Amino acid sequence: MTEIKLKWSRRKQERPAEIISAAMDEFVEKGFAATKLTDVAKRAGVAKGTLFRYFETKEQLFHAVVKHALTANLSAIEQAAVVFDGSLSELIPMLLNRAAGRMGDSRFPAILRMVLSESRAFPNLARIWHDEVIARMLGKLSDLIKAAQAREEVSVGDPNLLAISIMGPMIMALLFHEVFGSQSPYAPNLEKLAAQHADIILKGITVKESPQEV
Amino acid sequence: MTEIKLKWSRRKQERPAEIISAAMDEFVEKGFAATKLTDVAKRAGVAKGTLFRYFETKEQLFHAVVKHALTANLSAIEQAAVVFDGSLSELIPMLLNRAAGRMGDSRFPAILRMVLSESRAFPNLARIWHDEVIARMLGKLSDLIKAAQAREEVSVGDPNLLAISIMGPMIMALLFHEVFGSQSPYAPNLEKLAAQHADIILKGITVKESPQEV
Amino acid sequence: MTEIKLKWSRRKQERPAEIISAAMDEFVEKGFAATKLTDVAKRAGVAKGTLFRYFETKEQLFHAVVKHALTANLSAIEQAAVVFDGSLSELIPMLLNRAAGRMGDSRFPAILRMVLSESRAFPNLARIWHDEVIARMLGKLSDLIKAAQAREEVSVGDPNLLAISIMGPMIMALLFHEVFGSQSPYAPNLEKLAAQHADIILKGITVKESPQEV
Amino acid sequence: MTEIKLKWSRRKQERPAEIISAAMDEFVEKGFAATKLTDVAKRAGVAKGTLFRYFETKEQLFHAVVKHALTANLSAIEQAAVVFDGSLSELIPMLLNRAAGRMGDSRFPAILRMVLSESRAFPNLARIWHDEVIARMLGKLSDLIKAAQAREEVSVGDPNLLAISIMGPMIMALLFHEVFGSQSPYAPNLEKLAAQHADIILKGITVKESPQEV
DNA sequence: CATGAATGAGCATTCATTCAT
DNA sequence: TATGAATGAATGCTCATTCAT
Secondary structure, three states, rough: HHHHHHHHHHHHHHHHHHHHHHHHHHHHHHOOOOOOOHHHHHHHHOOHHHHHOOOOOHHHHHHEEEEHHHHHHHHHHHHHHHOOOOOOHHHHHHHHHHHHHHHHHHHHHHHHHHHHOOOOOOOOHHHHHHHHHHHHHHHHHHHHHHHHHOOOOOOOHHHHHHHHHHHHHHHHHHHHHHHHHEEEEEOOOOOHHHHHHHHHHHHHHHHOHHHHOO | HHHHHHHHHHHHHHHHHHHHHHHHHHHHOOOOOOOOOHHHHHHHHHHHHHOOOOOOOOHHHHHHHHHHHHHHHHHHHHHHHOOOOHHEEEEEHHHHHHHHHHHHHHHHHHHHHHHHHHOOOOOOHHHHHHHHHHHHHHHHHHHHHHHHOOOOOEEOOOOOHHHHHHHHHHHHHHHHHHHHOOOOOOOOOHHHHHHHHHHHHHHHHOOOOOHHHO | OOOHHHHHHHHHHHHHHHHHHHHHHHHHHHHHHOOOHHHHHHHHOOHHHHHHOOOOHHHHHHHHHHHHHHHHHHHHHHHHHHHOOOOOOHHHHHHHHHHHHHHHHHHHHHHHHHHHHHHOOOHHHHHHHHHHHHHHHHHHHHHHHHHHHOOEEEEEOOOOHHHHHHHHHHHHHHHHHHHOOOOOOOOHHHHHHHHHHHHHHHHHHHHHOOHHHO | HHHHHHHHHHHHHHHHHHHHHHHHHHHHHHOOOOOOOHHHHHHOOOOOOHEEEHHHHHHHHHHHHHHHHHHOOOOOOOHHHOOOOHHHHHHHHHHHHHHHHHHHHOOOOHHHHHHHHOOOOOHHHHHHHHHHHHHHHHHHHHHHHHHHHHHOOEEOOOHHHHHHHHHHHHHHHHHHHHHHHOOOOOOOOHHHHHHHHHHHHHHEOOOOOOOOHH
């Protein structure tokens, strides 16, 4: 009896999280429109009606999923850049390598793809992700680049564009794996790409002490 | 008079194209599942039933749209690289600049996004795009890089990854505009990005003339 | 030119009959509701729109088909009984044998079945068939039976019911072949049934001259 | 109160039967193609969507109706003959009389007619009815006739055809009432037909006591 | 007159949402 | 509070009918 009671109250606490997790899997797999709440309920191990106790509509459930995905990844994102304060030649390899690590273990790429997919139907989604993820990430990276330019570590150039030059290939590679799978002969190895791209970029932007100039 | 007389026979020729165009707009805007054939018909200026004269099901209409988008862009893609035969230092700026040009005028970015969105529900779609677009594009670029490496124009490194280093930022920028719009302070100017990224990459990969030459 | 002209006007004359024939095949095969006018047109070798030059609606086409089937078979039916004027012991075998003959060559069983099928949706159909076919057939047969009873050829009994006793098995057998096909081990051989049933019935109804009575 | 409380759980048990009953009425009245599920739902007192909770498609609902009709009538049919073990002179009047009884109270004739109507569109339907109803009925009757022939109760002749001679008029009469209604002056009275036809048949097939016996 | 492209009312089916239990 | 049976608006698709050619 006590057992059961505990089990119930325990589950009650966890229900929303379980539902969100199940819903995320479904939304990510099928997209918003093609996801059936019956399937979400089945996957979450609850009755369909139960979903509506916690989320008023399908759309609100979707928003909850997105919000959850956001906050779950946000700390990691912040951390990646905020903490750091060294030279770009140290930051960039670390940043790209960390991004590469995201691929295998987390649902980040799938969520990225979902955001790309659904942002047209849910403009809010695009705005939130822009403000919370993109702006922070690019903003921080851009600031670090500006600082590096100020101390003449790197050559001049638009820092925002430079940030895209740095991150773009990783994003493209992530999407490649998401969309085309890892079996393609062109599927990039993320760690190697991170290393090689960091190398190229650093060579491409670092100010060389030209011997004869001195 | 002539106008009216020819209305039917002329339209019969154009109908499929008109419908595909309208359908592309709807699919791109709403996604496959959320697109209503009523809206497609309305946009195409025909009755609902007329759609089914030309395309048996919603899915076949979708495939026709994808195929059309593919062939419409394919020639341009082939051209971009195939014709070329000079050094990478000429090719890369041209290639990126041309990609930048695609943004404003064509529906390419929207289609790219649609492919990202729907490839999970339509695995065929992913396979076709992989084989027809990605493989060709990356394959050709990779070949050119190998040739440049052979004649020691550029340093060693995995050519496939290098191709991603070159194209990734443009892809990311395209998606940025598609998803977040061009109003964002972080929205990259495509032409400038193309120029700046080409510069960086070339500096990053070109084999330097040995110092004693100076 | 003349050739063509002739061909056309010749066809024009035949068109309604060709359409009715094609329509009968389709209606008989699929039933009224499941028959598509496109298929009728195709089978008749004309365009869909042409059907509507000759028959205002699908329903009117159906009525034309029924009417045609009726008149085509009516003369034969009339003939079978009207002409005859002999004893029942001659009539019944002949009648049943003739009915058996109908099975193989004509579309009569299929039409019978169609009438059974569609009479609920088209009460007119039932009424017409009742008045034109059933009443005439049963009426005539009943009259002949009454005459035979009057001259004490056959025993007393309700002549209408007797008519059904005579015809029923043939009707059932016709429908058996129509519905279950001729492969069933129970599928009756129509000629044999006609002969055997005639025999039984005649034995069953003929007034025997009991030897001792004389 | 109890009424209301149990409404759902009780109805859940009854719903399929209620729906099948309503659907049978509609199918029998209009035929498969012309039956609208809206009307079935209305007649069953449920919403359209509810139908699909219990039957996946219109066709499956139709099959359920047929199956129900089959099993509902099958036991009665089996019983009629299986149990019996007496002489044909007792069996035949009883059998025909029982068949006559079916007319007024059950939906058997309507179902018979539906099977005739829809068997072309649903060949399965014909096969099932052939195997489950016709074969059993005719088979059993045929067996009893063979036994009677063996003990010289009745004269020789094909037992299958004899079975049709026995049943045919009842089938025809059933269909007459179904199709043309009971108002026709030719509409047979089923009980009288059963009695009279039994009489005739028995006289027609019974082996007569040889004259010298008198 | 013949054609067949175009139409749109009509129907089967789906699924988010409600609510009696 | 949890359940899942019931609901009905919404949507893909069909096909008889129309009408410009």
